[in-house]
Amino acid sequence: MKPHITDDTRKLREYSIFLKTPQNAHFIESLPQNIRILERDELKEYFNTNIKIIGITGTNGKTTTAAAIYSVLLDMGYKVALLGTRGMFINDTRKKPKGLTTPSLLELYEDIDMAANMGCDFFVMEVSSHAIKQERIYGLEFCLKILTNITSDHLDYHKTWEDYAKTKMQFLQSGECIKIINLDDKSGASMRFYPHVLTYGVESKGHLFVNAYGLQDGIFAQMSLRLQKDSMQECVIESSLFGLFNLYNLMAATLAIHAITKQDIQSICACVKNFGGVSGRMEIASKTPLVIIDFAHTTDGMKQVFESFKTKNISVVFGAGGDRDKSKREKMGACARFYAKKIYITNDNPRSENPLSIAQEIAKGVFVKSLNETDIEIKENTSYEIKSSNAAITMQIILDRKEAIKLALNELPKDWVLLVLGKGDESVQIFRDNEIHFSDKECVQEILKDK
DSSP: OOOOEESOGGGOOTTOEEEOOTTTGGGGGGSOTTSEEEOGGGGGGTSOOOSEEEEEEOSSSHHHHHHHHHHHHHHTTOOEEEEETTEEEETTEEEEOSOOSSOOHHHHHHHHHHHHHTTOSEEEEEOOHHHHHTTTTTTOOEEEEEEOOOOSOOHHHHSSHHHHHHHHHHHHHSSSSEEEEETTSHHHHTTTTSTTEEEEESSSOOSEEEEEEEOTTSEEEEEEEEEETTEEEEEEEEESOOSHHHHHHHHHHHHHHHHHHOOOHHHHHHHHTTOOOOTTSSEEEETTTEEEEEOOOSHHHHHHHHHHTTTSOEEEEEOOOTTSOGGGHHHHHHHHHHHOSEEEEOOSOOBTSOHHHHHHHHHHHHHGGGGTTSOOOOOTTOOEEEEOSSSEEEEEEOOSHHHHHHHHHHTOOTTOEEEEESOTTOOEEEBSSOEEEOOHHHHHHHHHHHO
16 A cells, blocks of 8 residues: 655655655745645655656647547557546546646656556656746656647737747757747747657648648648658548647647657557547537637647637637636737627636726727727727728627627527637636636537527
8 A cells, every 4th residue: 555645745644655745845944844745756655657648738729639549549549548628538437637838846746657657658747837947847757748839828828929938849849859849939849850740730841741631611731741752641631620729739649649659650640530528619509590619728729729610600619717817818819809890708717806807908909099099998788890801890899708699699690600619619718716617618508599
Protein backbone atom coordinates (compact mmCIF):
# COMPACT_ATOMS: atom_id res chain seq x y z
CA MET A 1 0.00 0.00 0.00
CA LYS A 2 1.34 3.41 -1.00
CA PRO A 3 2.05 5.93 1.74
CA HIS A 4 -0.17 8.99 1.92
CA ILE A 5 1.46 11.76 -0.10
CA THR A 6 0.03 15.26 -0.25
CA ASP A 7 1.07 18.68 -1.56
CA ASP A 8 -1.58 20.49 0.50
CA THR A 9 -0.85 21.37 4.14
CA ARG A 10 -4.59 21.24 4.90
CA LYS A 11 -4.60 17.52 4.11
CA LEU A 12 -1.67 16.48 6.27
CA ARG A 13 -2.17 13.41 8.44
CA GLU A 14 0.11 11.66 10.89
CA TYR A 15 3.00 9.94 9.05
CA SER A 16 2.15 11.86 5.86
CA ILE A 17 4.71 12.61 3.19
CA PHE A 18 4.64 16.18 1.91
CA LEU A 19 5.58 16.83 -1.73
CA LYS A 20 7.57 20.03 -2.06
CA THR A 21 6.73 22.11 -5.15
CA PRO A 22 7.48 25.70 -6.19
CA GLN A 23 3.91 26.59 -5.19
CA ASN A 24 4.10 25.31 -1.60
CA ALA A 25 7.81 25.64 -0.77
CA HIS A 26 7.18 28.60 1.56
CA PHE A 27 5.13 26.32 3.87
CA ILE A 28 7.99 23.87 4.49
CA GLU A 29 9.42 25.58 7.58
CA SER A 30 6.04 25.52 9.33
CA LEU A 31 5.46 21.78 8.93
CA PRO A 32 5.60 19.38 11.92
CA GLN A 33 8.98 17.69 12.36
CA ASN A 34 7.57 14.18 11.84
CA ILE A 35 6.49 15.01 8.28
CA ARG A 36 8.82 13.69 5.61
CA ILE A 37 9.56 16.13 2.78
CA LEU A 38 9.47 14.53 -0.65
CA GLU A 39 11.41 16.20 -3.45
CA ARG A 40 9.91 16.16 -6.96
CA ASP A 41 12.75 14.00 -8.29
CA GLU A 42 11.62 11.21 -5.95
CA LEU A 43 8.07 10.93 -7.36
CA LYS A 44 8.96 8.12 -9.73
CA GLU A 45 9.87 5.95 -6.74
CA TYR A 46 6.22 6.01 -5.69
CA PHE A 47 4.33 6.25 -9.00
CA ASN A 48 4.38 4.11 -12.12
CA THR A 49 5.20 6.32 -15.11
CA ASN A 50 6.08 3.45 -17.44
CA ILE A 51 3.76 4.59 -20.22
CA LYS A 52 4.17 6.54 -23.47
CA ILE A 53 3.11 10.13 -22.76
CA ILE A 54 1.90 12.43 -25.54
CA GLY A 55 1.68 16.14 -24.71
CA ILE A 56 -0.25 18.72 -26.75
CA THR A 57 0.17 22.44 -26.21
CA GLY A 58 -0.93 25.52 -28.17
CA THR A 59 -3.43 28.36 -27.89
CA ASN A 60 -6.17 26.67 -29.90
CA GLY A 61 -6.81 23.07 -30.88
CA LYS A 62 -5.38 21.22 -27.85
CA THR A 63 -8.64 19.62 -26.80
CA THR A 64 -9.75 18.47 -30.26
CA THR A 65 -6.29 17.24 -31.25
CA ALA A 66 -5.88 15.30 -28.00
CA ALA A 67 -9.38 13.81 -28.31
CA ALA A 68 -8.75 12.80 -31.94
CA ILE A 69 -5.50 11.00 -31.01
CA TYR A 70 -7.28 9.25 -28.14
CA SER A 71 -10.24 8.21 -30.30
CA VAL A 72 -8.19 6.92 -33.22
CA LEU A 73 -5.76 4.99 -31.02
CA LEU A 74 -8.71 3.30 -29.31
CA ASP A 75 -10.17 2.40 -32.72
CA MET A 76 -6.83 0.91 -33.67
CA GLY A 77 -6.93 -1.42 -30.67
CA TYR A 78 -4.63 0.33 -28.23
CA LYS A 79 -5.40 1.00 -24.56
CA VAL A 80 -5.35 4.76 -24.01
CA ALA A 81 -5.86 7.41 -21.33
CA LEU A 82 -6.85 11.02 -22.04
CA LEU A 83 -6.40 13.95 -19.66
CA GLY A 84 -7.41 17.53 -20.35
CA THR A 85 -10.05 20.20 -20.21
CA ARG A 86 -12.92 17.70 -20.28
CA GLY A 87 -11.55 15.50 -17.49
CA MET A 88 -9.80 12.13 -17.49
CA PHE A 89 -10.84 9.13 -19.55
CA ILE A 90 -9.38 5.62 -19.77
CA ASN A 91 -10.50 3.28 -22.54
CA ASP A 92 -13.76 5.19 -23.17
CA THR A 93 -14.65 5.42 -19.46
CA ARG A 94 -14.64 8.75 -17.61
CA LYS A 95 -12.45 8.50 -14.52
CA LYS A 96 -12.44 12.14 -13.42
CA PRO A 97 -14.68 15.16 -14.09
CA LYS A 98 -13.57 18.45 -15.58
CA GLY A 99 -10.83 20.31 -13.76
CA LEU A 100 -7.71 22.23 -14.70
CA THR A 101 -6.46 21.60 -18.23
CA THR A 102 -3.30 20.23 -16.60
CA PRO A 103 -3.66 19.32 -12.90
CA SER A 104 -1.13 19.75 -10.10
CA LEU A 105 2.12 17.79 -10.30
CA LEU A 106 1.05 15.26 -7.67
CA GLU A 107 -2.39 14.70 -9.19
CA LEU A 108 -0.83 14.31 -12.62
CA TYR A 109 1.55 11.59 -11.37
CA GLU A 110 -1.43 9.87 -9.71
CA ASP A 111 -3.36 9.96 -13.00
CA ILE A 112 -0.44 8.57 -14.99
CA ASP A 113 0.07 5.87 -12.36
CA MET A 114 -3.60 4.86 -12.68
CA ALA A 115 -3.37 4.61 -16.46
CA ALA A 116 -0.10 2.69 -16.39
CA ASN A 117 -1.41 0.20 -13.83
CA MET A 118 -4.52 -0.35 -15.99
CA GLY A 119 -2.25 -1.44 -18.84
CA CYS A 120 -2.60 1.64 -21.06
CA ASP A 121 -0.18 1.93 -23.96
CA PHE A 122 -0.49 5.71 -24.22
CA PHE A 123 -1.32 8.68 -21.99
CA VAL A 124 -2.55 11.64 -24.07
CA MET A 125 -2.63 14.97 -22.25
CA GLU A 126 -3.21 18.67 -22.86
CA VAL A 127 -0.42 20.87 -21.54
CA SER A 128 -1.36 24.44 -20.60
CA SER A 129 1.01 27.39 -20.47
CA HIS A 130 0.25 27.75 -16.75
CA ALA A 131 1.35 24.15 -16.17
CA ILE A 132 4.60 24.70 -18.07
CA LYS A 133 5.36 27.93 -16.21
CA GLN A 134 4.51 26.42 -12.81
CA GLU A 135 6.49 23.23 -13.55
CA ARG A 136 3.44 20.98 -13.14
CA ILE A 137 4.91 18.55 -15.69
CA TYR A 138 8.28 18.36 -13.93
CA GLY A 139 10.20 15.12 -14.45
CA LEU A 140 7.88 13.59 -17.03
CA GLU A 141 9.37 11.97 -20.08
CA PHE A 142 7.27 12.46 -23.21
CA CYS A 143 7.43 10.21 -26.22
CA LEU A 144 5.91 12.93 -28.42
CA LYS A 145 5.01 16.62 -28.14
CA ILE A 146 2.72 18.70 -30.37
CA LEU A 147 2.50 22.47 -30.83
CA THR A 148 -0.75 23.40 -32.58
CA ASN A 149 -0.27 27.19 -32.78
CA ILE A 150 0.53 30.23 -30.67
CA THR A 151 -1.71 33.30 -30.63
CA SER A 152 -2.40 35.82 -27.87
CA ASP A 153 -4.07 34.46 -24.71
CA HIS A 154 -3.67 34.39 -20.91
CA LEU A 155 -1.89 37.74 -20.81
CA ASP A 156 -3.53 38.29 -17.41
CA TYR A 157 -1.04 35.66 -16.17
CA HIS A 158 1.90 35.95 -18.56
CA LYS A 159 1.70 39.78 -18.85
CA THR A 160 3.32 39.80 -22.30
CA TRP A 161 2.82 37.82 -25.50
CA GLU A 162 6.58 37.22 -25.58
CA ASP A 163 6.51 35.44 -22.21
CA TYR A 164 3.46 33.41 -23.24
CA ALA A 165 5.06 32.31 -26.51
CA LYS A 166 8.42 31.62 -24.84
CA THR A 167 6.70 29.39 -22.29
CA LYS A 168 5.01 27.32 -24.99
CA MET A 169 8.24 27.02 -26.96
CA GLN A 170 10.21 25.90 -23.89
CA PHE A 171 7.98 22.85 -23.65
CA LEU A 172 8.61 21.94 -27.29
CA GLN A 173 12.32 22.60 -27.23
CA SER A 174 13.06 20.44 -24.19
CA GLY A 175 13.67 16.71 -24.36
CA GLU A 176 14.79 14.32 -27.09
CA CYS A 177 11.34 13.06 -28.09
CA ILE A 178 9.54 13.56 -31.40
CA LYS A 179 8.19 17.11 -31.84
CA ILE A 180 5.29 17.84 -34.19
CA ILE A 181 4.73 21.43 -35.28
CA ASN A 182 2.32 23.35 -37.49
CA LEU A 183 4.43 24.73 -40.32
CA ASP A 184 1.81 27.38 -41.11
CA ASP A 185 2.20 28.84 -37.61
CA LYS A 186 5.08 31.31 -37.30
CA SER A 187 6.20 30.09 -33.89
CA GLY A 188 6.10 26.45 -34.91
CA ALA A 189 7.87 27.11 -38.20
CA SER A 190 10.84 28.53 -36.29
CA MET A 191 11.56 24.98 -35.06
CA ARG A 192 11.41 23.23 -38.42
CA PHE A 193 15.13 22.42 -38.53
CA TYR A 194 15.41 21.24 -34.93
CA PRO A 195 16.26 17.54 -34.34
CA HIS A 196 13.37 15.05 -34.13
CA VAL A 197 10.88 17.55 -35.60
CA LEU A 198 8.04 16.48 -37.91
CA THR A 199 5.91 19.13 -39.61
CA TYR A 200 2.44 19.48 -41.11
CA GLY A 201 0.74 22.27 -43.01
CA VAL A 202 -2.04 23.22 -45.37
CA GLU A 203 -0.30 26.18 -47.02
CA SER A 204 3.24 24.90 -46.41
CA LYS A 205 4.71 21.59 -47.52
CA GLY A 206 5.89 19.81 -44.40
CA HIS A 207 6.20 16.09 -43.80
CA LEU A 208 2.41 15.84 -44.01
CA PHE A 209 0.87 18.25 -46.49
CA VAL A 210 -2.37 18.87 -48.36
CA ASN A 211 -2.70 18.56 -52.13
CA ALA A 212 -6.37 19.56 -52.30
CA TYR A 213 -9.18 20.03 -49.80
CA GLY A 214 -12.80 21.03 -49.42
CA LEU A 215 -14.67 22.35 -46.37
CA GLN A 216 -18.26 22.26 -47.57
CA ASP A 217 -20.44 20.27 -45.14
CA GLY A 218 -17.41 18.78 -43.42
CA ILE A 219 -13.77 18.17 -44.30
CA PHE A 220 -12.29 16.37 -47.29
CA ALA A 221 -8.53 16.52 -47.85
CA GLN A 222 -6.16 14.66 -50.15
CA MET A 223 -2.78 14.53 -48.42
CA SER A 224 0.74 13.27 -48.87
CA LEU A 225 3.15 11.99 -46.23
CA ARG A 226 6.81 12.37 -47.08
CA LEU A 227 9.27 11.33 -44.38
CA GLN A 228 12.09 10.49 -46.79
CA LYS A 229 13.04 11.98 -50.15
CA ASP A 230 12.27 8.86 -52.14
CA SER A 231 9.19 7.76 -50.16
CA MET A 232 5.72 9.24 -50.50
CA GLN A 233 2.41 7.92 -49.13
CA GLU A 234 -0.98 9.24 -50.21
CA CYS A 235 -4.03 9.39 -47.96
CA VAL A 236 -7.44 11.02 -47.64
CA ILE A 237 -9.05 12.56 -44.56
CA GLU A 238 -12.84 12.70 -44.47
CA SER A 239 -14.61 14.16 -41.45
CA SER A 240 -17.96 15.55 -40.38
CA LEU A 241 -16.15 18.33 -38.48
CA PHE A 242 -16.36 21.93 -39.66
CA GLY A 243 -13.59 24.34 -40.46
CA LEU A 244 -10.06 24.74 -41.70
CA PHE A 245 -8.72 24.77 -38.15
CA ASN A 246 -10.16 21.30 -37.60
CA LEU A 247 -8.30 20.13 -40.69
CA TYR A 248 -5.13 21.30 -38.93
CA ASN A 249 -6.15 19.46 -35.76
CA LEU A 250 -6.80 16.23 -37.65
CA MET A 251 -3.51 16.52 -39.53
CA ALA A 252 -1.61 16.94 -36.25
CA ALA A 253 -3.37 13.89 -34.81
CA THR A 254 -2.75 11.80 -37.94
CA LEU A 255 0.96 12.63 -38.09
CA ALA A 256 1.36 12.00 -34.36
CA ILE A 257 -0.31 8.60 -34.51
CA HIS A 258 1.81 7.55 -37.46
CA ALA A 259 4.96 8.68 -35.65
CA ILE A 260 4.27 6.67 -32.49
CA THR A 261 2.70 3.55 -34.01
CA LYS A 262 4.36 3.33 -37.46
CA GLN A 263 0.99 2.11 -38.74
CA ASP A 264 0.00 2.66 -42.36
CA ILE A 265 -1.17 6.24 -42.89
CA GLN A 266 -4.24 5.14 -44.85
CA SER A 267 -5.49 2.91 -42.05
CA ILE A 268 -5.02 5.81 -39.62
CA CYS A 269 -7.05 8.14 -41.86
CA ALA A 270 -9.81 5.53 -42.07
CA CYS A 271 -10.12 5.69 -38.26
CA VAL A 272 -9.99 9.50 -38.28
CA LYS A 273 -13.25 9.42 -40.21
CA ASN A 274 -14.94 7.83 -37.17
CA PHE A 275 -13.96 10.70 -34.85
CA GLY A 276 -17.08 12.76 -34.24
CA GLY A 277 -15.46 15.75 -32.57
CA VAL A 278 -15.63 17.17 -29.07
CA SER A 279 -18.69 18.44 -27.25
CA GLY A 280 -18.74 22.24 -27.32
CA ARG A 281 -16.17 22.50 -30.11
CA MET A 282 -17.89 23.45 -33.38
CA GLU A 283 -20.86 21.43 -32.16
CA ILE A 284 -24.14 21.57 -34.05
CA ALA A 285 -26.82 22.50 -31.51
CA SER A 286 -29.46 22.74 -34.26
CA LYS A 287 -29.48 22.05 -37.98
CA THR A 288 -32.63 24.06 -38.76
CA PRO A 289 -31.91 26.82 -38.04
CA LEU A 290 -28.17 26.18 -38.11
CA VAL A 291 -26.74 26.95 -34.66
CA ILE A 292 -23.12 26.18 -33.77
CA ILE A 293 -21.68 26.09 -30.23
CA ASP A 294 -17.96 26.67 -29.81
CA PHE A 295 -15.46 27.38 -27.04
CA ALA A 296 -13.70 30.14 -29.03
CA HIS A 297 -12.72 32.82 -26.53
CA THR A 298 -9.76 34.51 -28.22
CA THR A 299 -9.56 36.68 -31.33
CA ASP A 300 -7.81 33.95 -33.28
CA GLY A 301 -10.24 31.29 -32.09
CA MET A 302 -13.20 33.44 -33.14
CA LYS A 303 -11.61 34.17 -36.50
CA GLN A 304 -11.18 30.48 -37.21
CA VAL A 305 -14.83 29.78 -36.45
CA PHE A 306 -16.01 32.76 -38.52
CA GLU A 307 -13.83 31.69 -41.46
CA SER A 308 -15.56 28.30 -41.42
CA PHE A 309 -18.84 30.03 -42.30
CA LYS A 310 -17.66 32.94 -44.43
CA THR A 311 -19.99 31.89 -47.26
CA LYS A 312 -22.98 32.44 -44.94
CA ASN A 313 -24.50 35.46 -43.24
CA ILE A 314 -23.43 35.27 -39.61
CA SER A 315 -25.16 36.17 -36.37
CA VAL A 316 -23.06 35.80 -33.21
CA VAL A 317 -23.57 35.71 -29.44
CA PHE A 318 -20.47 36.03 -27.27
CA GLY A 319 -18.84 37.72 -24.29
CA ALA A 320 -15.51 37.67 -22.47
CA GLY A 321 -14.45 36.23 -19.13
CA GLY A 322 -14.00 38.51 -16.13
CA ASP A 323 -10.70 38.61 -14.21
CA ARG A 324 -8.94 37.44 -17.35
CA ASP A 325 -6.90 39.01 -20.15
CA LYS A 326 -8.56 42.38 -20.79
CA SER A 327 -6.41 43.23 -23.80
CA LYS A 328 -8.28 40.81 -26.05
CA ARG A 329 -11.79 42.20 -25.50
CA GLU A 330 -11.73 45.09 -27.96
CA LYS A 331 -9.97 42.87 -30.50
CA MET A 332 -12.75 40.28 -30.15
CA GLY A 333 -15.30 42.98 -30.88
CA ALA A 334 -13.39 44.09 -33.97
CA CYS A 335 -13.19 40.49 -35.16
CA ALA A 336 -16.96 40.08 -34.80
CA ARG A 337 -17.53 43.33 -36.70
CA PHE A 338 -15.43 42.07 -39.61
CA TYR A 339 -17.35 38.80 -40.04
CA ALA A 340 -20.83 39.09 -38.51
CA LYS A 341 -23.88 41.15 -39.46
CA LYS A 342 -25.75 40.68 -36.19
CA ILE A 343 -23.78 40.91 -32.94
CA TYR A 344 -25.14 40.17 -29.46
CA ILE A 345 -22.66 40.89 -26.67
CA THR A 346 -23.50 39.08 -23.46
CA ASN A 347 -22.11 37.60 -20.25
CA ASP A 348 -19.50 34.86 -20.37
CA ASN A 349 -18.18 34.25 -16.84
CA PRO A 350 -18.00 37.79 -15.41
CA ARG A 351 -16.58 36.62 -12.07
CA SER A 352 -15.77 39.67 -9.91
CA GLU A 353 -15.91 42.24 -12.72
CA ASN A 354 -18.82 44.48 -13.69
CA PRO A 355 -20.56 42.60 -16.54
CA LEU A 356 -21.62 45.79 -18.33
CA SER A 357 -18.06 47.13 -18.27
CA ILE A 358 -16.78 43.94 -19.91
CA ALA A 359 -19.46 44.17 -22.61
CA GLN A 360 -18.71 47.84 -23.24
CA GLU A 361 -15.00 47.06 -23.71
CA ILE A 362 -15.94 44.48 -26.35
CA ALA A 363 -18.35 46.92 -27.98
CA LYS A 364 -15.56 49.47 -28.45
CA GLY A 365 -14.00 47.05 -30.91
CA VAL A 366 -17.27 46.78 -32.82
CA PHE A 367 -17.56 50.55 -33.15
CA VAL A 368 -13.82 50.87 -33.91
CA LYS A 369 -12.84 54.52 -34.58
CA SER A 370 -16.39 55.82 -34.81
CA LEU A 371 -16.74 55.54 -31.02
CA ASN A 372 -13.87 57.97 -30.41
CA GLU A 373 -15.26 60.46 -32.88
CA THR A 374 -18.72 60.73 -31.27
CA ASP A 375 -20.30 60.88 -27.84
CA ILE A 376 -21.96 57.46 -28.10
CA GLU A 377 -22.75 55.91 -24.74
CA ILE A 378 -23.02 52.17 -25.19
CA LYS A 379 -26.04 51.07 -23.20
CA GLU A 380 -27.55 47.72 -22.38
CA ASN A 381 -30.66 46.54 -24.29
CA THR A 382 -30.18 49.12 -27.03
CA SER A 383 -29.75 48.27 -30.69
CA TYR A 384 -27.00 50.09 -32.58
CA GLU A 385 -26.54 50.15 -36.33
CA ILE A 386 -22.98 50.44 -37.51
CA LYS A 387 -22.06 51.14 -41.11
CA SER A 388 -19.46 48.83 -42.57
CA SER A 389 -17.80 48.57 -45.96
CA ASN A 390 -19.58 45.25 -46.43
CA ALA A 391 -23.04 45.93 -45.01
CA ALA A 392 -24.92 47.45 -42.09
CA ILE A 393 -24.17 45.72 -38.79
CA THR A 394 -26.46 45.66 -35.77
CA MET A 395 -25.10 45.31 -32.26
CA GLN A 396 -26.79 44.91 -28.89
CA ILE A 397 -25.63 44.30 -25.35
CA ILE A 398 -27.92 41.75 -23.66
CA LEU A 399 -26.23 40.71 -20.42
CA ASP A 400 -28.60 37.86 -19.63
CA ARG A 401 -27.04 35.10 -21.75
CA LYS A 402 -30.29 33.18 -22.15
CA GLU A 403 -32.13 36.31 -23.28
CA ALA A 404 -29.31 37.14 -25.70
CA ILE A 405 -29.51 33.68 -27.29
CA LYS A 406 -33.30 33.87 -27.39
CA LEU A 407 -33.27 37.27 -29.11
CA ALA A 408 -30.61 36.11 -31.57
CA LEU A 409 -32.73 33.09 -32.49
CA ASN A 410 -35.89 35.16 -32.85
CA GLU A 411 -34.11 37.65 -35.10
CA LEU A 412 -32.21 35.02 -37.12
CA PRO A 413 -33.11 35.28 -40.83
CA LYS A 414 -33.64 32.11 -42.83
CA ASP A 415 -30.44 30.46 -44.11
CA TRP A 416 -28.20 32.41 -41.72
CA VAL A 417 -25.99 30.71 -39.13
CA LEU A 418 -25.98 31.58 -35.44
CA LEU A 419 -22.66 31.13 -33.63
CA VAL A 420 -22.76 30.96 -29.83
CA LEU A 421 -19.17 31.37 -28.72
CA GLY A 422 -17.01 31.38 -25.62
CA LYS A 423 -18.33 28.70 -23.29
CA GLY A 424 -18.49 25.54 -25.39
CA ASP A 425 -19.61 22.63 -23.24
CA GLU A 426 -19.29 24.47 -19.93
CA SER A 427 -22.27 23.78 -17.70
CA VAL A 428 -21.95 26.69 -15.25
CA GLN A 429 -21.77 30.46 -15.39
CA ILE A 430 -19.50 32.11 -12.81
CA PHE A 431 -20.50 35.36 -11.12
CA ARG A 432 -18.93 37.27 -8.24
CA ASP A 433 -20.67 35.39 -5.44
CA ASN A 434 -22.14 32.31 -7.04
CA GLU A 435 -22.27 29.86 -9.89
CA ILE A 436 -25.41 28.97 -11.79
CA HIS A 437 -26.12 26.05 -14.09
CA PHE A 438 -25.94 27.18 -17.69
CA SER A 439 -25.37 25.27 -20.91
CA ASP A 440 -25.41 27.02 -24.29
CA LYS A 441 -26.54 23.84 -26.02
CA GLU A 442 -29.36 23.18 -23.55
CA CYS A 443 -30.42 26.83 -23.79
CA VAL A 444 -30.58 26.79 -27.60
CA GLN A 445 -32.52 23.52 -27.73
CA GLU A 446 -34.93 24.61 -25.00
CA ILE A 447 -35.72 27.88 -26.80
CA LEU A 448 -36.20 26.14 -30.15
CA LYS A 449 -38.43 23.51 -28.55
CA ASP A 450 -40.77 26.21 -27.26
CA LYS A 451 -40.95 28.11 -30.57
